[in-house]
Amino acid sequence: MSTWSNVLNFNKIALTEQDNLPALALVDLAGWGLITLVGDDKKSYLQGQVTCDVVSLAQDQSTLGAHCDAKGKMRTVFRLFHHREGYGFFQRQSVMATQLPELKKYAIFSKVDIEQSDEILLGLTGQDASAMIDQVFGGEGEVRAIEGGTAVNIDAERWLLVLSTEHAETVAGKLAADAVLSDSTLWDLYDIRRAIPRVDAATELEFIPQAMNLQALDAISFTKGCYTGQETVARAKYRGINKRAMYIVSGPSEQCPQAGDALERSVGDNWRKGGTIIAGYQFADGQAIALVGLPNDLDEDSQFRLAGHEAIWHKQPLPYTLDEDK
Structure with missing residues (x-):
């Protein structure tokens, strides 16, 4: 359980299979982590490492993607977005210790700094989530710079909030006034019902991207050129090996x-x-x-x-x- 908040308690919500999900819930995304990439070469470096097209990613958009080994097996599935002066790379915390060193392996040859962030990760979920984001933060687009961090639209009923440790308590307090508090299991339920994949330590290097449906989620570019594991991913598409x-x-x-x-x-x-x-x-x-x-x-x-x-x-x-x- 996260300990960043001194006043808010995030626990699992008791839901039956038939229950409607809360109209507004604030979710503590313990179990998730964030990598930041900054520097002049951040775009070109990441473009050669991951399955998604980093070059074409607009400032106000996010994308799913995968980071693979040379054989095309996934080290992680992540969501990438513009964050502060670089990129935010949102993934499961359980793979951080093994995946992050691999992502950084060739960074010494480029002008890019790749580090794990200590920022606080929160989710805002439910049918009222987008209206609350508009009310509290304003702005437009699927990715918005907000006071203390970044807000990222995940789907019709979910936003990811990446907040500095200095701002997290204040922002969470504002949102909690109108929201149910939940631990990250509510986020898990949304991911499962929407069939959004992830890689945890127990499944690292087991699946190629198409085995987790990434081709159906616009998380693979087949035209961007070479990246780690690209040959296997291409064979899976053009030769039907998956x-x-x-x-x-x-x-x-x-x-x-x-x-x-x-x-x-x-x-x-x-x-x-x-x-x-x-x-x-x-x-x-x-x-x-x-x-x-x-x-x-x-x-x-x-x-x-x-x-x-x-x-x-x-x-x-x-x-x-x-x-x-x-």
Whole structure:
């Protein structure tokens, strides 16, 4: 649990599978981290490291992307945006110790400083989130410079706030007056329902970008030129070598599915490992929902279960189309 606030307590909200999500919630994004990149060569350096097109990223936009190893396996999935005098690179904290040194490996040859930030990360969620951002901060665009930091629009019901330690308490106090307070599990639920991928330490270097649907989320540029792992990513598109995709599954569970957990699939009368949990959320009524990497040729009526458990799980519809031609 984060300890940056002396007056606000962020706890998990008890939600059943059928409950509406809060109209406005302030989320403490413990478990997430931020890398900053500043310097004259920040754009060109990052362009050669990641899957997304950094050069074309407008000042008021953000993008998903992946940072891969030379074999095309992902070290992280991140959201990139303009922040202060450089870029903000929002990702899971659990991969920071291994991924950040790899991102910095060749920076000595460029005019770029790459560091982990100590800024406070908050989420504002719900149907009233955008109106509250407009009211409190003003401005226009999906990425806005605000007092003390940056506000980044994630989707129709979510904003990411990156705030200096000096401003975080004051800004959070203003927003908390009208919002429910939640820990980061509410953010997890949004990500899962919207099928937004992530890489945690337990799944680092396991998936190529298309196996987590990044081609369907405009997180891969196939025209930008070379970057680390680009050959594998291109072969997956043009030669069809990728045999996996990320799906939403749900079912009864006595515990919250964790990244790296095994999901089994039914094969006749037997069960075999079917995939790997990417992120999970447990509801208050004994149901759970998760993102999972699975073979992309399974029958639609395939049944699943968490390894070591008997309860049957089923695949749910994705909120977007998996389009390899994208």
